[in-house]
């Protein structure tokens with residue numbers, strides 16, 4: 001695992017954007033695996049700036065997002081589809097038809113998850129961006145005795161509902177379920193970058209860097225991937 005410790009959030013965001021830029025430059029028709037949450041917002045801002053300055057071209061890029069609340073409408077401002085539109089897609093020349101977020105309105109969530117896995121597997125993710133939950137979740141793969149390989153419908157843990165309630169008017173409004181890419185499609189990505197910012201992620205980051213695989217910190221499975229770069233700030237690294 002490569003580790004890049006940055007001075008602060010801005011430097012972390014810049015470094016992450018530079019890595020995406022490198023992949024897109026080498027392979028203009030690449031497939032990006034994208035994440036939501038507050039952590040990658042600064043990276044998306046920089047990607048938009050690189051597009052505006054002519055450094056980046058998204059016209060042939062495809063993207064697959066990690067997860068989506070369930071049930072939720074794509075037009076709901078709390079949905080991850082809405083988040084992606086507002087934080088990236090609305091501002092760059094990506095073809096909206098080439099952007100994919102699990103369908104939070106699917107009548108049959110299991111069929112939706114199977115189809116999503118097949119598509120991701122066909123596309124092949126060139127670089128997967130991950131954040132990390134305070135409890136060590138990636139996507140919405142929550143701590144548990146057993147982790148699920150395939151993309152699946154999952155119940156959110158109390159700590160995730162509480163952590164994500166900051167984006168909602170009240171904790172009662174946070175959906176209790178989500179569709180999430182499982183650990184298998186994440187691990188099949190050619191390259192993974194995981195962004196970790198802030199003191200409250202220190203414990204999860206330490207567990208990740210310990211090299212011990214522990215299902216109670218799902219991110220630790222990344223230790224088995226051959227090309228992971230951890231990009232963190234000093235606050236997360238030092239605690």
Ligand code: GLP
Nearest residue numbers: 036037038039131132133139140
């Ligand atoms: C969310 C998302 C994750 C994200 C994590 C951390 O619940 N499902 O993909 O990495 O929580 O979010 P934040 O970056 O806001 O701390």
